[in-house]
Amino acid sequence: MREPSRVTRPLLSLRSVSKTFTTAGRMVRAVDDVSFDVAKGECLAIVGESGSGKSTVAHMILGIYPQSAGEILLDGSLLPARRALIHRRAIQLVQQNPLSSLNPKRSIGASLRLALDVHGIGERSARWDRVGQLLEEVGLPADFRSRAPSTLSGGQRQRVAIARALACQSELVVLDEPTSALDVLVQARVLKLLNELRAQRGLTYVFITHDLSVVRNVATRVAVFEKGRLVELSPTETVFTNPKHPYTRRLIGAVPVVTAQEAELRGRLMEKSNASA
Amino acid sequence: MSAPTLLIRDLKLGFRSYAGMLEVLHGISLHIAKGERVALVGESGSGKSVTARIVLGLIQSLRSARVSGLVEFEGRDLAKLSERERHALRGTRMSMIFQDPTSSLNPVYTIATQFHEVLLRGSPGISQAEARRRAVAALDDVAISEPERVLDSYPFQLSGGMNQRVMIAMALANEPSLLIADEPGTALDVTVQAQTLTLMRDLTERHHTAVLFISHNLGVVREFADRLYVIYKGRIVEQGPTAALFDDPRHPYTRALLQAVPRITGGGIPEIEDASEAYFAPLVVREGFGEPGRAG
Ligand SMILES: Nc1ncnc2c1ncn2[C@@H]1O[C@H](COP(=O)(O)OP(=O)(O)O)[C@@H](O)[C@H]1O
Ligand SMILES: Nc1ncnc2c1ncn2[C@@H]1O[C@H](COP(=O)(O)OP(=O)(O)O)[C@@H](O)[C@H]1O
Numbered sequence: 251m252r253e254p255s256r257v258t259r260p261l262l263s264l265r266s267v268s269k270t271f272t273t274a275g276r277m278v279r280a281v282d283d284v285s286f287d288v289a290k291g292e293c294l295a296i297v298g299e300s301g302s303g304k305s306t307v308a309h310m311i312l313g314i315y316p317q318s319a320g321e322i323l324l325d326g327s328l329l330p331a332r333r334a335l336i337h338r339r340a341i342q343l344v345q346q347n348p349l350s351s352l353n354p355k356r357s358i359g360a361s362l363r364l365a366l367d368v369h370g371i372g373e374r375s376a377r378w379d380r381v382g383q384l385l386e387e388v389g390l391p392a393d394f395r396s397r398a399p400s401t402l403s404g405g406q407r408q409r410v411a412i413a414r415a416l417a418c419q420s421e422l423v424v425l426d427e428p429t430s431a432l433d434v435l436v437q438a439r440v441l442k443l444l445n446e447l448r449a450q451r452g453l454t455y456v457f458i459t460h461d462l463s464v465v466r467n468v469a470t471r472v473a474v475f476e477k478g479r480l481v482e483l484s485p486t487e488t489v490f491t492n493p494k495h496p497y498t499r500r501l502i503g504a505v506p507v508v509t510a511q512e513a514e515l516r517g518r519l520m521e522k523s524n525a526s527a
Numbered sequence: 528m529s530a531p532t533l534l535i536r537d538l539k540l541g542f543r544s545y546a547g548m549l550e551v552l553h554g555i556s557l558h559i560a561k562g563e564r565v566a567l568v569g570e571s572g573s574g575k576s577v578t579a580r581i582v583l584g585l586i587q588s589l590r591s592a593r594v595s596g597l598v599e600f601e602g603r604d605l606a607k608l609s610e611r612e613r614h615a616l617r618g619t620r621m622s623m624i625f626q627d628p629t630s631s632l633n634p635v636y637t638i639a640t641q642f643h644e645v646l647l648r649g650s651p652g653i654s655q656a657e658a659r660r661r662a663v664a665a666l667d668d669v670a671i672s673e674p675e676r677v678l679d680s681y682p683f684q685l686s687g688g689m690n691q692r693v694m695i696a697m698a699l700a701n702e703p704s705l706l707i708a709d710e711p712g713t714a715l716d717v718t719v720q721a722q723t724l725t726l727m728r729d730l731t732e733r734h735h736t737a738v739l740f741i742s743h744n745l746g747v748v749r750e751f752a753d754r755l756y757v758i759y760k761g762r763i764v765e766q767g768p769t770a771a772l773f774d775d776p777r778h779p780y781t782r783a784l785l786q787a788v789p790r791i792t793g794g795g796i797p798e799i800e801d802a803s804e805a806y807f808a809p810l811v812v813r814e815g816f817g818e819p820g821r822a823g
């Protein structure tokens with residue numbers, strides 16, 4: 251191979267990225283010297299307690315605000331602080347509360363169509379049909395096009411948000427607590443959809459959540475954040491069977507579980523944690 | 528046998544709206560024995576919080592609400608109490624903890640002032656000095672290491688976990704016989720949530736306080752409750768001891784709910800219906816775990 255780097259080149263790279271906020275004269279280091287790669291097709295989970303910097307990482311990846319230091323690369327090229335349209339198309343966001351990102355006065359169809367119009371995707375005349383297809387791809391009827399966001403349930407809205415991320419045909423989707431506001435039955439269906447879409451379309455996810463039991467079942471690798479720092483980054487299996495960092499063990503040890511096998515796994519990790527303490 | 532701390536029989540609730548009557552509770556029955564920890568678990572909108580609010584006597588006075596059925600607290604029919612008598616029970620014989628500790632504390636008063644208020648309800652005329660002494664002891668009980676500092680703080684100066692402990696201390700300060708905890712700690716991080724649950728369990732056990740524990744989180748319920756009721760769209764669908772229900776759920780809805788919880792041991796995301804006719808199947812009662820005075 252003449253260009254071996256091409257094969258292994260990560261889709262997304264963060265290199266020594268930091269973010270400092272100043273509020274009321276006080277400096278908060280929300281993200282502190284963080285580096286990681288996201289491979290094409292993987293689902294990298296970012297976990298940590300509230301305030302650990304997860305959403306700040308998401309916002310920097312999306313270019314909602316620039317990092318204070320460090321570099322972010324997409325497919326090997328540096329992402330500028332001010333993103334061009336092409337960058338905005340390349341990385342999509344699905345948030346916890348999709349209502350905040352759907353215009354309440356616009357129909358679901360109009361919101362989806364806007365994404366196609368802005369990025370000039372497909373023939374103008376075919377776009378309305380495309381909107382219907384997109385809805386069907388996320389398990390909603392095409393005639394939801396004419397509905398207002400307020401008439402949809404939480405799970406249905408989250409499907410619309412996913413459809414919009416698909417509309418731009420981007421490879422990289424950042425999901426920030428996408429199922430945290432959903433009931434467990436609805437969550438299961440949305441997670442299943444996300445897993446299927448990733449497999450079928452070769453999508454790459456940065457999946458942010460505080461819920462470790464979700465992570466275990468969707469992620470290929472897990473990045474653990476504590477107070478803005480990346481303390482552990484391992485394959486999912488390793489994180490749940492042999493976590494290296496005490497903080498990771500503490501996080502898993504606190505997850506409320508529903509089966510005896512889970513309680514046993516948790517107990518085992520806590521034992522190690524106490525032994526090393 | 529003495530009367531259970533809480534007895535609810537065939538409780539129905541509807542709300543009048545422009546579109547007609549919205550039926551929210553379709554005749555639910557449950558009871559909590561003295562000192563027992565009982566969970567009411569179900570998805571959002573299933574009727575958990577309204578049930579709690581009826582027990583607290585907060586819904587009966589709403590003009591839009593139509594309530595029927597029996598609610599007995601320590602053998603007394605709530606419907607036969609005056610508004611004043613019901614009010615007198617709240618914060619003394621029965622108390623509550625809500626989901627978000629920071630917003631259920633008053634932001635403009637110090638913890639000391641709010642604690643004094645709480646203690647006045649149980650001990651009218653209690654002096655500030657005496658209230659402070661009891662507050663220090665109560666905060667000490669919830670493992671707050673600097674009670675004096677906390678008492679002189681405002682809620683916003685404390686962390687979410689600290690406020691949650693303060694809430695627990697206040698809720699137990701008048702030695703209630705029933706504590707209603709509506710999704711406690713849901714707004715907190717799991718590590719803090721786990722600590723506060725352990726704390727709540729220890730304290731209620733020590734004081735023999737009965738608990739109505741409301742949650743949508745099966746894992747949390749498993750760790751807290753002796754017995755549980757599963758509610759689906761205003762109907763109890765299964766009831767029994769916690770361990771038995773988790774080991775061998777029998778109602779289609781309970782099964783689905785349990786199956787849907789992702790496991791930290793892996794196994795992927797199962798295919799489950801989020802709505803199904805089967806979820807309306809009749810109530811499943813474990814032998815020996817029916818309602819008092821009823822077959823089953
Ligand atoms: N726009 C902002 N201005 C000031 N501080 C912020 C801002 N956004 C986040 N922070 C702070 O940065 C830290 C990390 O926040 P965040 O990334 O939202 O955490 P998480 O998503 O893990 O809960 C927190 O201390 C938070 O208060
Ligand atoms: N004051 C009210 N007026 C009309 N409907 C209400 C009122 N309070 C609750 N409801 C409805 O009653 C149902 C049960 O609500 P609730 O008990 O809060 O559910 P949860 O199980 O999530 O706590 C919901 O459909 C809710 O919209």
Ligand SMILES: [Mg+2]
Binds near residue numbers: 304305306
């Ligand atoms: Mg966040």
Ligand SMILES: [Mg+2]
Binds near residue numbers: 576
């Ligand atoms: Mg509720």
